[in-house]
Amino acid sequence: MSGSTQPSGGPTKGVLGWIEFRLPIFSFLNSSVGYAYPAPKNLSYWWNFGSLAGVALVIQILTGIVLAMHYIPTAAEAFGSVERIMRDVNYGWLLRYMHANGASMFFAVVYLHIFRGLYYGSYKYPRELLWWIGLVIFILMIATAFMGYVLPWGQMSFWAATVITNLFSAIPLVGTAIVTWFWGDFSVGDALLRRLFSLHYLLPFVIAAMAIIHLWALHQHKSNNPLGIDMKGPQDQLSFHPYYTAKDLFGLGIYLIIFAALVFYVPNSLSEPVNYVPANPLQTPPHIVPEWYLLPFYAILRAVPDKLGGVIAMAGALVVLFAVPWLDTSKVRSARFRPIFKWLFWVFVVDAIVLGIVGAHPPGGAYVPIGQIATAYYFLHFLVLMPVIGKLESPLPLPDSIATAVLAKGKR
Amino acid sequence: MRTLVRSAGVAALAAALFAAALPASPAEDTAPLKTPQWSFTGVMGGFDTAALQRGFQVFDNVCAACHSLSFVAYRNLVDIGLPEAKAKEVAAAKMVTDGPNDQGEMFQRPAILADRFVPPFANENAARYAMNGAYPPDLSLIVKAREGGPDYVYSLLTGFADAPHDVTLAAGMNYNPYFPGHQIAMPPPLAEGVLDYADGTKATVDQMAKDVTQFLEWAAEPKLGERKRMGLGVMLFLLVLTGMFYAVKRAVWRDVH
Numbered sequence: 001m002s003g004s005t006q007p008s009g010g011p012t013k014g015v016l017g018w019i020e021f022r023l024p025i026f027s028f029l030n031s032s033v034g035y036a037y038p039a040p041k042n043l044s045y046w047w048n049f050g051s052l053a054g055v056a057l058v059i060q061i062l063t064g065i066v067l068a069m070h071y072i073p074t075a076a077e078a079f080g081s082v083e084r085i086m087r088d089v090n091y092g093w094l095l096r097y098m099h100a101n102g103a104s105m106f107f108a109v110v111y112l113h114i115f116r117g118l119y120y121g122s123y124k125y126p127r128e129l130l131w132w133i134g135l136v137i138f139i140l141m142i143a144t145a146f147m148g149y150v151l152p153w154g155q156m157s158f159w160a161a162t163v164i165t166n167l168f169s170a171i172p173l174v175g176t177a178i179v180t181w182f183w184g185d186f187s188v189g190d191a192l193l194r195r196l197f198s199l200h201y202l203l204p205f206v207i208a209a210m211a212i213i214h215l216w217a218l219h220q221h222k223s224n225n226p227l228g229i230d231m232k233g234p235q236d237q238l239s240f241h242p243y244y245t246a247k248d249l250f251g252l253g254i255y256l257i258i259f260a261a262l263v264f265y266v267p268n269s270l271s272e273p274v275n276y277v278p279a280n281p282l283q284t285p286p287h288i289v290p291e292w293y294l295l296p297f298y299a300i301l302r303a304v305p306d307k308l309g310g311v312i313a314m315a316g317a318l319v320v321l322f323a324v325p326w327l328d329t330s331k332v333r334s335a336r337f338r339p340i341f342k343w344l345f346w347v348f349v350v351d352a353i354v355l356g357i358v359g360a361h362p363p364g365g366a367y368v369p370i371g372q373i374a375t376a377y378y379f380l381h382f383l384v385l386m387p388v389i390g391k392l393e394s395p396l397p398l399p400d401s402i403a404t405a406v407l408a409k410g411k412r
Numbered sequence: 413m414r415t416l417v418r419s420a421g422v423a424a425l426a427a428a429l430f431a432a433a434l435p436a437s438p439a440e441d442t443a444p445l446k447t448p449q450w451s452f453t454g455v456m457g458g459f460d461t462a463a464l465q466r467g468f469q470v471f472d473n474v475c476a477a478c479h480s481l482s483f484v485a486y487r488n489l490v491d492i493g494l495p496e497a498k499a500k501e502v503a504a505a506k507m508v509t510d511g512p513n514d515q516g517e518m519f520q521r522p523a524i525l526a527d528r529f530v531p532p533f534a535n536e537n538a539a540r541y542a543m544n545g546a547y548p549p550d551l552s553l554i555v556k557a558r559e560g561g562p563d564y565v566y567s568l569l570t571g572f573a574d575a576p577h578d579v580t581l582a583a584g585m586n587y588n589p590y591f592p593g594h595q596i597a598m599p600p601p602l603a604e605g606v607l608d609y610a611d612g613t614k615a616t617v618d619q620m621a622k623d624v625t626q627f628l629e630w631a632a633e634p635k636l637g638e639r640k641r642m643g644l645g646v647m648l649f650l651l652v653l654t655g656m657f658y659a660v661k662r663a664v665w666r667d668v669h
Contacts, residue, residue: 087634093635238668243664243668246660246661250654250657253650256653256654257651263643264643264644268556277549
């Protein structure tokens with residue numbers, strides 16, 4: 001496989017051979033997503049969400065580039081320019097609804113991707129950096145989505161921008177100065193809108209670059225799998241193409257059906273109606289909420305009755321994920337062989353959903369203590385249960401190899 | 413895999429039970445919305461051109477006295493089946509400021525098809541001054557900007573009532589249980605006899621409310637029909653394509669299983 005003169009799966013003759021000799025792109029593709037890239041033969045459909053996230057990113061970038069040709073990033077004209085896109089630009093409504101719902105689809109598949117990683121221990125040795133890069137992508141996505149949400153300059157856009165940028169004022173001593181610097185003004189307005197637009201255009205390309213690094217790290221040790229044991233030889237493997245390209249394409253079809261159902265039939269179901277009211281700095285909406293995919297973090301922010309404390313808790317909810325490879329003390333990757341952790345995982349899933357529900361409601365009544373308990377459990381899961389259960393639990397015996405496990409399952 | 417799916421189902425169920433057990437948001441104290449049948453909801457839904465034209469008549473005769481419709485242009489009226497000549501006539505009834513002309517002067521001219529609906533007031537201050545401090549909102553997006561959409565607009569328009577004994581209305585306010593706070597500055601806009609429909613339909617309050625709501629739904633989402641028609645084609649295409657992908661996947665994996 002080394003040296004450009006070796007036959008490495010790339011063409012050697014004709015125009016393609018001429019290119020391959022100078023730029024070994026065909027052998028690169030072959031060893032990345034082709035016949036020469038081995039994947040565990042037992043990957044389930046839970047392994048579809050990585051490639052789907054890639055597709056979602058591409059859809060966001062392509063629709064976003066065209067939307068940016070028609071959008072005007074000024075406080076006076078942003079709202080109207082979005083309406084012009086919806087009414088007067090050819091298929092503008094389709095582009096905008098794809099972009100808005102595409103963000104939700106992107107987060108949905110990325111959340112499934114992250115939860116899959118948590119269940120099967122995909123973050124463990126030797127994939128810690130792979131996990132980290134993924135988390136960086138997730139944080140960049142949160143930033144990008146927030147900025148994109150501000151751009152239509154509706155009521156929720158404006159007030160979300162006000163609430164989120166004001167979080168930085170919780171920083172002691174320099175907080176207010178940082179917020180003024182961030183706004184480029186003494187209030188949320190034109191200057192902030194323009195810089196958010198600029199960054200909203202920039203960050204997706206940073207995400208794309210990080211996604212390539214994510215793949216690079218993935219290809220070093222290959223995919224984890226539902227058994228969580230390493231591939232030991234060709235009997236455990238399938239080539240990525242055609243097996244997983246075919247499986248990913250089927251998953252893509254399902255993804256596109258759900259996406260199209262949202263875009264064509266219920267395009268506004270995931271957004272707040274009040275964002276169709278133009279931004280009004282003099283009138284606060286009765287109830288400010290972020291998009292659904294940020295609700296759990298919003299609940300954590302509000303669970304702490306102190307502003308700085310809330311900001312630290314929310315940031316901590318993300319930061320703690322970086323420590324997961326070391327917080328999880330179990331040597332066994334897959335929860336399938338971890339009788340206690342398996343249940344804790346699902347309790348954590350319920351906890352995350354509960355946080356989402358709490359985040360969607362105004363803080364009052366039962367939501368306050370429920371949000372606080374759910375927040376406490378979020379951290380308890382990672383900081384206490386993960387390290388302790390990893391030590392206490394006796395895992396089930398692991399199969400000798402992927403091939404024997406697959407064959408045994410086939411016989412049953 | 414099957415256990416995983418089962419566990420995911422259990423988790424989803426647990427979360428749903430939790431959600432159902434929680435109290436509803438206390439912020440909204442409005443009456444449950446009326447839910448008439450709309451032609452434009454549903455997978456195959458679309459606008460009813462006759463209703464849209466009647467709805468425009470209601471808007472033009474009643475709503476437009478106080479409310480603007482600033483994202484809709486007169487040319488758009490052709491899309492609801494108004495003849496172009498009629499749309500031009502509607503436009504020409506309003507004056508807009510244009511210019512500067514070649515002497516540098518701004519001037520007034522009748523509106524043309526390319527103009528957007530001319531607002532009844534020059535600006536918000538003028539509206540509030542004329543309206544006893546209240547500001548009639550722009551109606552271009554009102555259906556999409558309110559929780560409940562068309563059901564809300566219809567319920568509000570037909571929901572005016574005498575205030576219950578325990579409610580004291582502020583000066584100039586009207587009782588409407590569908591409006592947040594139940595007190596709305598807008599007086600009941602629709603009454604029997606305010607207009608006669610051009611197509612002979614009996615102009616009851618209920619009929620006018622339904623028609624103008626459909627018109628406002630169209631004003632907020634003019635591409636709804638096109639969207640749903642395209643959606644049907646896209647869904648059929650994707651179902652066939654995904655079926656083919658599944659067949660390919662099965663064929664490729666046959667030797668593995």
